[in-house]
Amino acid sequence: MMRRLLPVSTAILLAISCMSSTASPEFDLSRLPSYQPQQQVSGSIRNFGFGLGGLLKDWEDGFRKFHPDIQFDDRLPTSDAAIPALVTGVTDLAPDGGEATLTETLSFFETYGHYPTDITVASGAYDVEGRSNGLVVYVSKDNPISKLTIEQLDGIFGAARTGGLRGFKWTLADGRDARKDIRTWGQLGLKGAWANKPIHTYGHAPSGTSRFFQWKVLENGDKWNPDYEEFVETGSKMIGDADRVKQHGGLQYMLSDRLAHDPYGIAWTVVPQASKVTGIKPIALAPRGGGSFVVPSRASFQSREYPLVRSIYIYLNRTPGQAVEPKLKEFLRYVLSREGQEAVVKNGNYLPLTAAVVSEQRKKLE
The missing domain is CATH 3.40.190.10 (Periplasmic binding protein-like II)
Structure with a gap:
């Protein structure tokens, strides 16, 4: 009926x-957790996919303030390269401006026997082209x-x-x-x-x-x-x-x-x-x-009360039952923190996550 x-x-x-987005009130991110490192990490994190309009670099710069010994090896031609790079093992993280396609998901599953882990890191834009x-x-x-x-x-x-x-x-x-x-x-x-x-x-x-x-x-x-x-x-x-x-x-x-x-x-x-x-x-x-x-x-x-909001993702290859590599977990915890989402607001291309979504996504890292 x-x-x-x-x-x-x-x-x-x-x-x-x-x-206009400039007329909208500033978002209240006070309920989001402040970033507190669980451990110091070092080494290199490979990112292959999309730079998210400079947002990925903003996150990297912010993260290095807490972990100065971390390095990033970025190859960021397009979202279309994200999942294929994860499938072929040439990246640790795959930033993507959209959902994985049927063929991408199937290709990953046929290679590794499980689905890629998707972490929602921001909400899609309202009026930014x-x-x-x-x-x-x-x-x-x-x-x-x-x-x-x-x-x-x-x-x-x-x-x-x-x-x-x-x-x-x-x-x-x-x-x-x-x-x-x-x-x-x-x-x-x-x-x-x-x-x-x-x-x-x-x-x-x-x-x-x-x-x-x-x-x-x-x-x-x-x-x-x-x-x-x-x-x-x-x-x-x-x-x-x-x-x-x-x-x-x-x-x-x-x-x-x-x-x-x-x-x-x-x-x-x-x-x-x-x-x-x-x-x-x-x-x-x-x-x-x-x-x-x-x-x-x-x-x-x-x-995210409106039902047709899109999400921005970072994908990773996590074998079920195994822990996320510490440096990747720390970086994603930073992205899913108040500081990480403040970077989303400052960057201006996307919309920051709510506390509920942040909590849900952080659970995927445990």
Whole structure:
């Protein structure tokens, strides 16, 4: 049964969505543990992957104040190199701006017989372009819809499926039948002239961002609404010359030329792509399984109350039952400390973790 949709002030939604990060209050990190070394470490730590917009260097500089005999050997071309470097054994830590892919996880498992250990070290950005931004759902400003659940998003953007992936394992528990497809606005509670109008769906073409949407919304299924129109991220290296000439295919085109003029459309994207587009509004979302509807904002991204926030990771190869190497453990404990998360705030590319997430991640090191 669909939830009855309650009105939310569009003006408030737009004001919060367009809020500049410089206007947001400073984050309170007082509940995070201050870094206290468990032991002095020395030697070299190899990092292979992504430099996280300079944040990894900031962490290294801060860590050396406590452990001056530690050295870092960094090779930081791209997130795409992180897990492969871990698989081939040429790194100790693999900083990555996104989730491991199916083939990366499977490759690692086939090599070592266990999953890579993922440590969440920051939250993805709200409005800083190109920094693993969380996802926001938009509709035309003329559309009366204001709230949706993740289950409803699944019904809108997905299709009937027999199952979904958990890691690289297929599970029938994540399947659903066509009765949960949502194809008209009336199925979402809209009345009158809206009731029988078809829903037009828009979003990203295959990418790390779309994999995240499939994971969080489609339960790692790959069955999309047949109506779904995908667009390549504006300014990305995925846009070919022909598309550039035509100025067609970019997300800003999708939002400004399509969604803004389509009262029956709905799109998911990231705030930097939508921030300069008029005629659209963001939607508040409730998590899968129930909970409050949350408006997308920098604050709700940082608190992780908003259900489509992304994570930034450092992966390592830890054999189950074996201790984490002391120098790696100390470095990751520093990252997951008040000092480490203060560096996230100062760097400005990502959002700092909450005390609850820090506590959860530190337990993975024990």
